[in-house]
Amino acid sequence: MNHRLTLTTCGLLAVSLMAGCGEQAERSAPAAPSTPKPTVSYPEGPSGVRIDDVHVTWRTPAVIQLxxxxxxxxGGPRKVYAVHVAFPGTTASGVRPLEASELSLEGxxxxxxxxxxxxxxxxxxxxxxxxxxxxxxxxxxxxxxGEVTAERPRE
Incomplete structure (x- = not known):
């Protein structure tokens, strides 16, 4: 039996275990407390939204980006919302559902x-x-x- 090999192996194993313990301790350190998100109050009354200058491009030949x-x-974002997009003269359309928490007074x-x-x-x-x-x-x-003026990419 080679005692030198056994002692070397045991020594490496002990060093590996000690190093592992330190890493584990660092990983399980408690996270810093998070700050609560401030509550936002919006004007009372019915909501009204203005949409300005929609920017339209093509992501792919089959997907349009708005x-x-x-x-x-x-008013302000207090309910649930849907942005409906239609493309006149086609059957193509889309709806983007949104929660109030995803919106601000403008964006x-x-x-x-x-x-x-x-x-x-x-x-x-x-x-x-x-x-x-x-x-x-x-x-x-x-x-x-509006008109779609962006050129559709080729495949």
Missing amino acids: EIPYKFTS VIKTGIEVGDAAITAYTVDFQEAEAPDREFISITTPVK
């Missing part, structure tokens, strides 16, 4: 919509609100219409 700048002109909503090979030349965007996802959605903006 960046929709919005601003609450009255930009980014969404991609699968349109396949439909001939997309124009869009209509409508911002809607409801008390709950299973309730009726009501438009809270003047729908915005």
